[in-house]
Amino acid sequence: MKTFKKITLILVAIVALTMVGGHFYFDRKFTPPDNYLSVYHEAENVPIQWNVTDKNPYSAMFLQVNLKGIEQPFFMQIDFGSPVTLFYAKSLASVQKMYPKLVMPDIMQNQVALQFSIGKMEVSSGSFQLINYGEKLDFSKPDAINIIGTIGTDLLEKRITTLDFKHNSCSFTENLPTTGFVDFEFKKRRIILPARLQNKNLQLLYDSGSSNYELITSQEDWKNYRNKGGRIKTEKGNSWGNPLKVITAPASQTIQIGQTDMALTEVTYVEGTSAMQNFLMRSSGMEGMIGNKLLLNHKLILDCKKEKFSIE
CATH class of the missing domain: 2.40.70 (Cathepsin D, subunit A; domain 1)
Structure with a gap:
């Protein structure tokens, strides 16, 4: 599935950053081309x-x-x-x-x-x-x-x-009032939004091409965020030929993204990635990914030139 391929791509990029000369490899492999629009x-x-x-x-x-x-x-x-x-x-x-x-x-x-x-x-x-x-x-x-x-x-x-x-x-x-906007990161044209969940600050990748899951995170955080005893849904995934298992459970949390509180009703993690990849994912500073499902009742405004955003 497309979402899982993107997760794997991110993990590969993080692995590359930890290698000797990984920084230069990352720049060559994952830096987007000049903006030709x-x-x-x-x-x-x-x-x-x-x-x-x-x-x-x-x-x-x-x-x-x-x-x-x-x-x-x-x-x-x-x-x-x-x-x-x-x-x-x-x-x-x-x-x-x-x-x-x-x-x-x-x-x-x-x-x-x-x-x-x-x-x-x-x-x-x-x-x-x-x-x-x-x-x-x-x-x-x-x-x-x-x-x-x-x-x-x-x-x-x-x-x-x-x-x-x-x-x-x-x-x-071209122009919008910036009242109520907060900072976000726009690294290599990837949207990384600041969030807060259970008194923990998070950095979450936003991908508008994904709508199936509210929050994809690590198994450890999944255990902390989910409702204990809630019904767990398991799906099969595939990433470049590697079988994956996608586990989703209900949650009753409030997640703050920017300055806006939103209801987090489910949380997901993916099995099939290595322990080293999971460690590198966490150590990179990015703790998960969100798609459109979490934002369906809101308005998202992105000013990527100034790296400012708001959610209403």
Whole structure:
């Protein structure tokens, strides 16, 4: 599953930092490329389209986008676990077949020159990354959710971003009042939010591409946070071929993120990672990961240039 792959990637990065010369390895391997986006104007109150599954009505977030010169609407996932905005080669192959003069991916270089709009905001680059992902698109249905790519955190460097989960909308603006904002870390375009739980200060990775779990943490902290005797749910996961076990239990905690208190109703940990990886995860200073599920009744505002945020 995507969430577990990201956790493993983080663990690998932490291991690299502890090796001789690990700092330089980390910089080469995990530092994102330069921000190649050109962004003009703003987008306000753009509706969020949720991907609904049998198990989760909020499994992924999408925004409608329009490619320059094409009336057909498309969608891109809001995935702030990705440090770059990118497109899916398999999906763009369908678009290219329909509009060969407007979409011309460079398969050899794994990049494409495009301009797309979100509301009134225009985003363009001569070198969007392409990945071997996606599927054949359905142009026969006007209401089809044709997904062509991922919106990453490079866009957050260009605009202040508001995810309004109360009203299922998203905005990208140039200026906002900063009253009530607090500091967060934006390391290598990763969003690390300060939190407090059981009188303990935490640093939590926020990944908008994940909605299945409220808080993923270590087994030791999972034991402290969960309700004793509560019903435990176990699921199977897979990370690059390695089997994982995902254990979730009910909780009755209050977690403070920034200056906002929120109800933490469940907590999760993952089995299958090594004891050394778990130790390195804790010693790195990052104590877990949150997705959208914890924020569904709130509004999150991120000013990544100034490294300030608020939750309402």
